[in-house]
Each structure stands twice: as structure tokens, then as C-alpha cells.
């Protein structure tokens with residue numbers, strides 16, 4: 016029997032298949048793998064796994080589309096099409112929320128209020144950016160006195176390979192697809208094997224709003240020796256944009272080196288929050304509760320190291336403990352649920368291994384440290400307790416390695432210099448938040464902490480026009496606003512002798 020194209024992510028029958036989206040059509044593979052719901056372990060459906068053949072078909076379709084009708088569409092019309100995609104997402108809002116909920120297990124409230132709307136917002140933002148960006152021009156002196164004019168134009172880079180992770184799948188995938196298409200490229204997307212839903216659904220929206228076949232392609236599968244590696248190794252891919260773990264980025268960079276393909280990398284973090292004694296503690300605790308526990312701690316920008324000036328250390332520990340213990344794990348449809356599961360049992364094993372290491376390293380477990388006792392089917396979900404430690408040495412694994420779970424270590428400091436030194440004592444450099452009422456100090460510390468993104472008295476407050484990316488092991492390049500154009504277009508110079 017033909018499997019349905021339209022995903023009924025809520026059906027739970029196991030009949031649903033996520034197929035590739037190649038050249039405007041759903042495409043099957045002989046091999047499939049299972050996608051299970053993280054909150055109760057039930058089967059969402061089977062997912063097609065692309066081999067080299069399907070990856071090649073997707074890249075070939077994307078290359079062909081570069082010279083088809085897509086190439087003749089003006090910037091204005093492309094911008095309108097990006098807005099149409101955003102409207103198409105909004106029209107099928109509930110389908111996207113269902114798909115994202117089935118894939119990630121996070122509460123409906125979070126998907127509906129933040130992560131799915133942001134997918135549509137990404138398309139709107141880059142619809143505006145491509146229409147308003149200027150290019151440079153120089154008047155150049157020449158020996159004959161007549162001069163020359165140098166001006167630059169932007170051209171699409173070509174076929175972009177988009178490799179995305181599972182933690183905010185729709186938001187992070189569209190953050191790359193939107194600028195890539197707005198700039199006139201074509202894409203082959205490899206979503207995480209954990210989250211096949213929304214990337215597949217977006218293919219239907221692309222067809223509904225008239226994006227030409229081959230412009231947006233999706234292939235499903237794993238990383239090494241599977242769809243991810245086949246895509247990044249494919250010589251028909253002109254550039255690769257990747258969000259995920261630093262270790263994976265290293266492997267992708269090696270693949271990209273063949274043929275000197277450009278890369279844009281958004282990778283891991285071990286982010287700090289710096290809380291000074293003069294901070295508004297109500298706002299600080301509210302911010303820390305989000306930055307440590309949102310999405311069950313599976314946010315690249317999330318805080319895993321909280322540094323607190325000693326006079327307010329005990330108060331911050333006590334209040335964050337109370338906030339953690341007030342979180343309600345549960346079914347994503349339950350209105351009382353504000354704390355979802357980890358993405359998979361495998362990831363839960365990893366997070367629990369850090370809980371064990373922290374205990375073995377002598378941490379004081381302020382709260383959590385294990386698995387919550389949940390009733391019925393939820394007992395099969397991949398939930399863990401929100402967890403706070405104090406008292407760990409600066410070189411212990413839970414303080415230095417990215418855990419990507421709902422946990423943090425809280426450590427006191429005695430001076431601004433010490434806070435900066437501790438914040439910078441990491442191989443990562445993605446984000447930080449600084450909590451203080453002293454504006455001069457806020458600016459001083461912001462400039463001294465070596466990260467790509469700093470929030471002062473807030474966290475995850477995003478303006479999509481700003482540069483986004485990390486220093487050190489947290490990434491290469493910046494995306495956002497005009498900065499995305501640096502990666503998704505090729506800037507060419509034209510010199511005219513007058």
C-alpha cells in the first residue's frame with residue numbers, strides 16, 4: 016500500500032512514513048528506521064533512510080533547479096515567495112506543532128508560542144533582508160585621469176547542504192533554509208534522524224506556494240556512513256551550513272575540504288551566566304530558570320555554569336532550587352506541563368552519566384540528580400529531573416563538558432576579574448548572560464567574556480538582524496541579517512574603466 020504523503024504525526028499507528036522530498040515529490044527508500052515519541056516511547060512512524068542514490072538524486076535536482084525557473088525570479092518575487100512560505104507555515108500551524116511535538120516531546124505551549132512561529136518568522140526576516148541590502152562601490156583613480164568605478168554584485172552560491180540538529184528542529188532548519196532560498200540558492204536538507212517531521216512537512220508547503228521543484232529537497236538518515244556524510248561528501252554541493260556538535264563539525268569540515276567548499280558552523284557551548292550582587296534577583300531567577308531548564312536544557316545557548324557573586328550565592332541557589340522543583344514534567348498536551356523529556360533514551364543515558372560523574376566528583380546535589388517518577392506511559396519517556404549542583408572543582412567533567420540537559424553547576428566568585436576568568440575558562444564561546452544593575456560593569460564584562468552572543472539582564476532575546484554565532488569551538492562564521500548574506504551569496508567585483 017502507498018504510504019500517505021501527509022503526515023499525521025498524532026496518529027501513533029506506526030503506519031506513518033516520513034519520506035524524502037526530492038524534486039518536489041515524496042520519495043521512498045528500501046531502508047527505513049523508527050521514530051519514537053520521546054515522552055512515552057510510542058512509535059510515530061517509519062522514516063526512509065537515504066543511501067548514496069537518493070542523496071545523489073536530491074543534489075542533482077537541486078543543481079538542475081539552479082538554472083531552471085528559479086534562476087529567472089527577481090529578488091522582489093523571491094522575497095514575496097519567502098513571505099508566501101511563512102504564510103503557508105502559519106496556515107498549517109497545527110500540523111507543524113503536532114509534528115514538532117511528536118518529534119521532540121516538548122509541551123504544546125512552547126511549540127505553539129515560540130518554536131513554530133519562529134520558523135515562519137525566519138522566512139519573513141530574510142524576505143526583508145534580501146530586498147534592502149546594498150552592495151559597495153568605489154570610484155578609483157587611474158593614471159589617465161578618467162578613473163574607474165568598481166562595484167560589487169551578489170550571486171547565489173549554488174547548492175547548499177543544510178545539516179540540522181534535533182533540539183529545536185524547525186527553528187534551526189528554517190534559520191538556514193530561509194536565507195539560502197531568499198538569496199537564490201537551492202538546498203538539500205538533512206534533518207536530524209531524531210526529528211524528521213517538520214522538514215518533511217515544509218516540502219508540502221513549498222509545493223503549495225509554488226516554489227519550483229528541486230529548490231527545496233530533504234533527505235532523511237543518520238550522519239556517518241549515511242545520508243549526512245553522503246551529502247557533505249557530494250561534489251555537487253557548493254557549501255555546507257551545519258548546526259550541531261563540535262565533534263560532528265570537525266568531521267564535516269574534513270569532508271568540505273575536498274573541493275574547497277565553504278562552511279558555516281553553529282556548534283556546541285558551555286555557556287555561563289554571571290550574577291552580580293546588585294542584580295534584580297527576581298528577574299535573574301526568572302531568566303536563569305529559562306536559560307537552564309527551557310526545552311529540558313537542550314538549547315545551544317542554555318546556561319550550564321552559573322557564576323554568582325558571593326553575597327547573593329546562597330539566595331540564588333535556594334531560589335533556583337525552588338524554581339527547578341516547581342517545574343512540571345508530563346504529557347506535551349497537558350496544559351500543566353512546562354517541562355518536557357530529553358530527545359531520546361540514548362541522550363538520557365548521556366545526561367545521566369554526567370549526573371553520576373558529578374556525584375562521584377563530590378558535588379552537592381542541591382536538587383534532582385535522577386529520573387522523575389511518572390505514571391503510566393510517561394514512565395517509558397526519556398525524562399530526567401532538573402538538577403543543580405554546587406561544590407564541584409573547576410576541572411570536573413560536569414563543569415567543563417557540554418551536557419545538553421536540564422542541569423547547572425552554581426559557583427561563587429569574589430571579584431569581577433575572577434568572574435571573567437571563570438567565564439572564559441572553557442574551550443567554547445557561544446553565549447553568556449550578565450545580571451547586574453551597574454551598566455558600566457555590564458558593558459565592561461560583556462566585552463571581556465569571549466563569546467559570540469551576550470545578553471545583559473535577559474536571555475534568548477533575539478533580533479534576527481543581528482550576528483549570531485560562536486567563538487572558539489562554538490562555531491565558524493556568523494548568520495543573521497546581512498551576515499547570512501556573506502555565506503549564502505558570492506560577492507563579485509566588477510571594474511568599469513571610464
Ligand code: NAD
Pocket residue numbers: 178179180181182187205206207208236237238239240242243244247258259260261263264266267280281282283284314315316417419445485489490
Ligand atoms: P549532532 O552533531 O549529533 O547532529 C547534528 C546533525 O549532523 C544531524 O542531522 C546528524 O545526523 C548530522 N551528522 C552527524 N554526524 C555527521 C557526519 N559525520 N556527517 C554529516 N552529518 C552528520 O548534533 P545534535 O546532537 O543533533 O544537536 C545537539 C548539538 O547541537 C549540541 O552540541 C548543541 O550545542 C548544538 N547546537 C548548536 C547551536 C548553535 O546555534 N550554535 C544550535 C543548536 C544546537
